Amino acid sequence: MAADLTGLACPVPLHKYPTVQMAHGGGGRLSQQLVEDVFLPAFANPALGARHDGARLEFGALRLAFSTDSYVVRPIFFPGGDIGTLAVNGTVNDLAMCGARPRFLSVAFILEEGLDMDVVVRVAASMKAAADAAGVALVTGDTKVVDRGKGDGLYVTTAGVGVIDHDLVVAPMSVREGDVVLLSGDVARHGMAIMAVREGLEFESKIESDCAPVAAPVLAMLEAGVEVHCLRDLTRGGLASAVVEIAQAAGLSIRLEEAAIPVREDVRGACEILGFDPIYVANEGRFIAIVPERDADTALRIMQAHGVSGGATPIGTVATSPKGLVTMRSRIGATRIVDMLSGEQLPRIC
Amino acid sequence: MAADLTGLACPVPLHKYPTVQMAHGGGGRLSQQLVEDVFLPAFANPALGARHDGARLEFGALRLAFSTDSYVVRPIFFPGGDIGTLAVNGTVNDLAMCGARPRFLSVAFILEEGLDMDVVVRVAASMKAAADAAGVALVTGDTKVVDRGKGDGLYVTTAGVGVIDHDLVVAPMSVREGDVVLLSGDVARHGMAIMAVREGLEFESKIESDCAPVAAPVLAMLEAGVEVHCLRDLTRGGLASAVVEIAQAAGLSIRLEEAAIPVREDVRGACEILGFDPIYVANEGRFIAIVPERDADTALRIMQAHGVSGGATPIGTVATSPKGLVTMRSRIGATRIVDMLSGEQLPRIC
Numbered sequence: 163m164a165a166d167l168t169g170l171a172c173p174v175p176l177h178k179y180p181t182v183q184m185a186h187g188g189g190g191r192l193s194q195q196l197v198e199d200v201f202l203p204a205f206a207n208p209a210l211g212a213r214h215d216g217a218r219l220e221f222g223a224l225r226l227a228f229s230t231d232s233y234v235v236r237p238i239f240f241p242g243g244d245i246g247t248l249a250v251n252g253t254v255n256d257l258a259m260c261g262a263r264p265r266f267l268s269v270a271f272i273l274e275e276g277l278d279m280d281v282v283v284r285v286a287a288s289m290k291a292a293a294d295a296a297g298v299a300l301v302t303g304d305t306k307v308v309d310r311g312k313g314d315g316l317y318v319t320t321a322g323v324g325v326i327d328h329d330l331v332v333a334p335m336s337v338r339e340g341d342v343v344l345l346s347g348d349v350a351r352h353g354m355a356i357m358a359v360r361e362g363l364e365f366e367s368k369i370e371s372d373c374a375p376v377a378a379p380v381l382a383m384l385e386a387g388v389e390v391h392c393l394r395d396l397t398r399g400g401l402a403s404a405v406v407e408i409a410q411a412a413g414l415s416i417r418l419e420e421a422a423i424p425v426r427e428d429v430r431g432a433c434e435i436l437g438f439d440p441i442y443v444a445n446e447g448r449f450i451a452i453v454p455e456r457d458a459d460t461a462l463r464i465m466q467a468h469g470v471s472g473g474a475t476p477i478g479t480v481a482t483s484p485k486g487l488v489t490m491r492s493r494i495g496a497t498r499i500v501d502m503l504s505g506e507q508l509p510r511i512c
Numbered sequence: 513m514a515a516d517l518t519g520l521a522c523p524v525p526l527h528k529y530p531t532v533q534m535a536h537g538g539g540g541r542l543s544q545q546l547v548e549d550v551f552l553p554a555f556a557n558p559a560l561g562a563r564h565d566g567a568r569l570e571f572g573a574l575r576l577a578f579s580t581d582s583y584v585v586r587p588i589f590f591p592g593g594d595i596g597t598l599a600v601n602g603t604v605n606d607l608a609m610c611g612a613r614p615r616f617l618s619v620a621f622i623l624e625e626g627l628d629m630d631v632v633v634r635v636a637a638s639m640k641a642a643a644d645a646a647g648v649a650l651v652t653g654d655t656k657v658v659d660r661g662k663g664d665g666l667y668v669t670t671a672g673v674g675v676i677d678h679d680l681v682v683a684p685m686s687v688r689e690g691d692v693v694l695l696s697g698d699v700a701r702h703g704m705a706i707m708a709v710r711e712g713l714e715f716e717s718k719i720e721s722d723c724a725p726v727a728a729p730v731l732a733m734l735e736a737g738v739e740v741h742c743l744r745d746l747t748r749g750g751l752a753s754a755v756v757e758i759a760q761a762a763g764l765s766i767r768l769e770e771a772a773i774p775v776r777e778d779v780r781g782a783c784e785i786l787g788f789d790p791i792y793v794a795n796e797g798r799f800i801a802i803v804p805e806r807d808a809d810t811a812l813r814i815m816q817a818h819g820v821s822g823g824a825t826p827i828g829t830v831a832t833s834p835k836g837l838v839t840m841r842s843r844i845g846a847t848r849i850v851d852m853l854s855g856e857q858l859p860r861i862c
Contacts (some may be wrong), residue, residue, distance in 0.1 A: 182627040187657025196655060200629070204636035205619075205643075205650040217651035219616055224574050230618035230671055231654045266569055268580035269555075270669045272622070273810065277532040279550070286554035293555075300555040300565035304669075305546060307537025308860065312664040317656075319620045321580055321671030323569065414636045510658065 182504070187234075189398020189444070215256040215395065222261075227262035230321035236510045238281065238315050241355045242371030243262070244394030245318055246392065248446060248512055251375050252397065253322040254296045259376035259393040259449065261332035261384055262324030264296060269320050270304040271399070274313030281315060289318075296375035298322070322429055327343040328384050334411035336391040341480040342458040344451045345471035346376065346465055348424040349401050353443035353508050354432045361436065367428045374447030379468040383451065388461045392452040395445070397512055399503040402441040404450060406466060406502045410486045416499065418478035418487030441490075442503045444511040452480065533856070535583075535602065539794070540747020540853030544757070548795055565606040577580055577612035579603055580671035588631065588665050588861045591705045592720030595668055596638030598862055599798060601725050602747065603672040604646045608727035609743040609799065611682035611734055612674030614646060619670050620654040624663030631665060639668075646725035648672070655736040680736050684761035686741040691830040692799045692808040693766060696726065696773040697823035699751050703793035703858050704782045707763065711786065717778045724797030733801065738811045742802040745795070749853040752791040752838070754800060755828075756852040760836045768828035768840040768850065791840075792853045794861040802830065 185192040216229030218265070233249040242249075250267065257264040269289065273282065293300050330336070351372040358369055378393065383390055392412075394404040401423065409416045425440045433440050447470055453461045455490060465474035488500040535542040554704065566579030583599040593601075600617065607614040619639065623632065643650050680686070688843045701722040708719055733740055742762075744754040751773065759766045775783070775790045783790050797820055808826060815824035838850040 176848050180629055182623045182625055182629060182632065182661065184657050185622065185623050187655060193655065196632075200636055201655075203654060204633070204640050205653075206640075209650065217616070217618075219651070221571075221574055221576075224571055226571075226673075227674060228616060228618060228671075229652055230669070231622045232620040232622050232656045232669060234622060234656045234658050246848055254691065264580060266567070268567075268578060268671050270580045270582040270671075272582050272584060272667055272669075273532045273536065275532055275534050279530050282532065282546075283550055286550055290554050290556075297558050301557065301569070302579055303551060303555075305537060305543065305551075306582045306584045306862075307532055307665075308584050308664060308667075309534065314658060314662040317622055317658075317667070317669075319580070319582060319622075319755065321578075321618050321620075321669075321670035323576075323578060323673065325571065333653075396577055404689060457564070474848050510656075512656075 178509055184509045185506035188503060188506035189420055190403055191307050196377045215259040218260065225326040227257045227260035227324040227326055229256035230319065231256065232317060232319040233512055234317050234510050235512050236314060237359055239375060240371060241368055243373040244285060244288050246285040247292045247373050249318040249320045250292035251373050251446060252512060253320040254298055254375045254377055257324035258380045259395050260326065261328060261330060261390060262392065263381055264298045264322055264324040266301050266323045267298050267301055267320050268302045269318060272313055272317040273305060273307045274315055275307055275310045277315050285316065293512045296377065297354055326426050330390055332390055332393055334392055334408045337408060337412040337414055337452050338391065339414065339480055339482050340455050341391055341452050342455050342476050343478040344453065344458065344461055344465060344474055345423065345477045346449050346471035348426050349396060349445055349448055350425055350429050350433060350440035350443035352446040354429050356511055357436055357508065358432060363434060365428050369428055369432060370413060372445055372447035374470045376447060376470050377451050379465045379471045382464045382468065383461050386460060386464055388457045389454050390451055393449055395449045397444050397446060400442040400444055402500050403503045406488050406500060409488045413485055415481040415484050416478055416488045418488065420479040420490050420492045422475060424473055424475060431478050435493045438507065442507055444508060446512065534859045535856035538853060540738050540753055540855065541770035565609040573631035573748065575676040577607045577610035577674040577676055579606040580669065581606065582667060582669040583862055584667050584860050585862050586664060587709055590721060591718055593723040594635060594638050596635035596833050597642045597723050599637050599668040599670045600646060601723050601796060602649055602862060603670040604725045604727055605745045607674035608631050608730045609745050610676065611678060611680060611740060612676045612742065613731055613837050614648045614672055614727050615671045615720045616651050617643060617648050618652045619650055619668060622663055622667040622769050623655060623657045623760050624665055625657055625660045627665050630725055633769050646727065657831065678738060682740055682743055684742055684758045687758060687762040687764055687830055688741065689764065689830055690805050691741055691802045693828040694803065694808065694812055694815060694824055695773065695827045696821035698776050699746065699795055699798055700775055700783060700793035702796040703861055704779050706861055707786055707858065708782060715778050715782055719778055719782060719796050722795055722797035724820045725787050726797060726799050726820050729821040731814045732814045732818065733811050736810060736814055738807045740801055740803055745799045747794050747796060750792040750794055753853045756838050756850060759838045763835055765831040766828055766830055766838045768838065770797040770840050770842045772825060772827040774823055774825060783788035788857065792857055794858060796862065821823050
């Protein structure tokens with residue numbers, strides 16, 4: 163007999179995790195649940211509901227993208243960048259993923275008492291260099307200080323405003339059967355660069371983060387008239403989580419070819435040593451573009467013409483079924499279902 | 513003999529404080545020095561140089577205000593509000609201080625592992641309620657999780673976008689000799705509400721934070737054609753630091769009347785017990801408006817007609833000298849110079 167428990171139901175079904183877990187920040191299933199169970203019901207509005215990397219704001223004929231991210235990466239300095247480059251490029255890339263031209267950033271620091279002032283100076287200099295490289299201006303900011311032991315050196319939060327000057331709706335809802343999934347380059351470098359430092363691992367070649375701004379190839383595709391259906395940067399949760407999120411939101415199936423996904427040999431080796439699957443490892447300068455088949459060649463040529471996406475390659479296609487699922491054909495021809503990152507693989511990667 | 517040390521000079525003269533002090537976040541002199549010595553040189557651009565509560569962005573004929581703040585208040589819940597109400601109203605008020613109509617907010621959480629999920633739910637609900645009350649939409653967000661012992665429950669960073677639909681330059685540079693300084697109500701309530709909780713003090717009446725959105729009276733003044741010269745909310749560093757900052761930036765003198773500054777009796781009592789001067793204590797729903805003498809009566813009537821600024825009153829005037837200084841005539845007629853908050857009086861007040 164099924165008792166009617168409706169009247170007893172908690173309005174927010176969080177009993178499974180009554181406290182915050184590291185995985186709630188991991189970009190995988192628990193992150194998604196936190197958004198769906200807590201923030202979407204609390205903040206309920208259409209812009210948030212679109213579940214994109216940023217919101218689209220309209221002021222008469224002007225359309226802007228607006229996005230924010232906090233950065234808590236550990237260590238603060240890592241091969242290929244630091245928390246400052248990440249905080250600029252991460253938000254610049256979120257704006258680019260809305261199909262916007264990044265223009266202005268705000269920056270808010272939470273500093274821990276006792277932090278070397280030199281660290282603040284170096285991070286600020288990195289942010290300025292990254293902002294110049296990405297063509298954005300750091301226009302407003304804030305600084306708070308928390309007591310020793312209540313922070314971890316420094317945390318940085320950036321918010322960004324960009325201009326959308328095309329009529330496409332770049333979002334999962336625009337994805338169609340037959341679309342091609344283009345990946346901008348090799349994956350898993352950022353995550354493995356961070357892990358190598360944390361674990362004190364030495365590899366034959368130094369693995370550097372791929373942290374970089376990706377707006378240029380995106381804007382070039384839009385300017386060339388490529389009908390970009392969806393864009394997503396492959397940060398927390400990696401390639402796999404991004405593709406699964408899009409398939410779920412679009413109600414379509416995405417079929418990936420494992421052999422087509424570039425992973426550098428040393429990165430693959432590091433992943434094997436540490437037990438990671440490269441498709442779940444975070445990147446900070448990689449994205450996927452989902453475009454109609456007729457535009458795929460043009461899009462690919464444009465991506466390949468930009469250094470940051472010089473290694474662009476097609477990795478899959480969109481089908482109608484199995485609905486909401488991502489499948490991947492392995493090197494030996496077997497097909498498996500790709501799930502979202504479950505649990506927390508790489509804490510504080512960004 | 514004065515040796516030429518130019519060649520030896522550190523480009524950033526921070527030798528006095530080689531590490532971050534709590535006072536660097538206190539809103540007083542050290543906060544100002546951090547901005548002037550580190551962030552302004554690093555980020556150098558005109559918008560930041562204007563040193564306002566937010567930046568002014570121009571897109572053709574459209575002018576927007578853009579602002580951000582991190583909130584690290586302790587405790588998370590306090591009489592009259594919580595970190596969520598503060599994070600919404602604080603950024604809404606920064607936009608209002610630019611003379612903008614607040615429209616959209618982003619919100620980024622840094623959660624500490626192990627935090628009760630119920631706290632996140634309550635704070636999110638507060639943010640929604642505060643956003644609705646202020647007429648803004650929470651449109652995009654982010655969540656990061658840091659390890660236990662690397663945060664303090666939760667930190668919230670909001671950024672906001674508002675629309676400027678008038679031609680005034682609301683900034684210290686617009687302040688003129690003869691202008692009147694209007695204060696929107698009694699001061700020091702937010703700071704003393706927080707301190708009372710922290711110190712476990714019990715007063716005859718409960719002191720609640722004044723945390724509230726102040727955009728409505730500001731927009732009403734602008735709509736009525738009041739030539740608002742400058743606006744400033746009286747957060748970290750309190751009334752005194754805000755007025756000193758404006759006097760310095762404008763290169764003018766501001767003369768205050770101590771007897772004209774309203775402080776509630778219980779708040780004054782709490783300040784005396786704890787050894788605080790109310791003019792340095794933080795507020796979260798109070799602001800000053802500096803207007804030409806001819807508009808002062810109109811401005812005052814409009815402020816008094818709004819609940820949030822119902823206690824508005826003139827507290828001083830602008831003169832040309834002593835340049836860059838604020839003076840205050842005490843109840844017994846003596847005049848003293850009012851300085852910016854020095855050191856850290858009330859850590860983590862917002």
